[in-house]
Amino acid sequence: MPNHVDAVALLEADHRKVEALFAEFEAAKGAAKKQALVEQICIELSGHTVIEEEIFYPACQGKVEEDLLNEGYVEHDGSKVLIAELIASSPDEEFYDAKVKVLSEQIEHHVHEEEKRSDGIFSQARAAGLNMNELGDRMKARKDAVLAEYKTSGIPAPETRTFTGHALEQGEPVGETKPPV
Numbered sequence: 001m002p003n004h005v006d007a008v009a010l011l012e013a014d015h016r017k018v019e020a021l022f023a024e025f026e027a028a029k030g031a032a033k034k035q036a037l038v039e040q041i042c043i044e045l046s047g048h049t050v051i052e053e054e055i056f057y058p059a060c061q062g063k064v065e066e067d068l069l070n071e072g073y074v075e076h077d078g079s080k081v082l083i084a085e086l087i088a089s090s091p092d093e094e095f096y097d098a099k100v101k102v103l104s105e106q107i108e109h110h111v112h113e114e115e116k117r118s119d120g121i122f123s124q125a126r127a128a129g130l131n132m133n134e135l136g137d138r139m140k141a142r143k144d145a146v147l148a149e150y151k152t153s154g155i156p157a158p159e160t161r162t163f164t165g166h167a168l169e170q171g172e173p174v175g176e177t178k179p180p181v
Helices: 007-027 031-060 066-087 096-115 121-127 132-153
Strands: none
Touching (some): 007 031, 007 121, 007 132, 031 066, 031 096, 031 121, 066 096, 096 121
């Protein structure tokens, strides 16, 4: 009999891993160490997001409060924007640490929404009777494939699912605005 992976246990293990990486970042000294930690955080979050959006959230559709799932997708997209910013920057840039902090806070909120004891996404999914072993096995296989791809090709540009139809304009960098004449 094969060893199955419980879907919620897999996602919660991802959460704990990323929380530990954020804590390690907070204590880190030196640009190289910070950059290595941020790269690992971005890889872990990107892989986690893929399996939630491709497998777990679709399985929850119609069984978990739609508002919670919609919020999860939007939170993912907000995180993807910060991940893209961090991947394209370095620890010596002005807002690097602030972006990591905000990403950490967004993830902390997201994790709370998913893991709430009685009415979070995970508890609702369990109460709905989703086959957590089947989902977990599929998610683990997909995550393994995604992480292997990231190791060879890097993290691809994020694909947002809820941020659509808007072109962003780069404004004047903070601190470089000219006083009014």
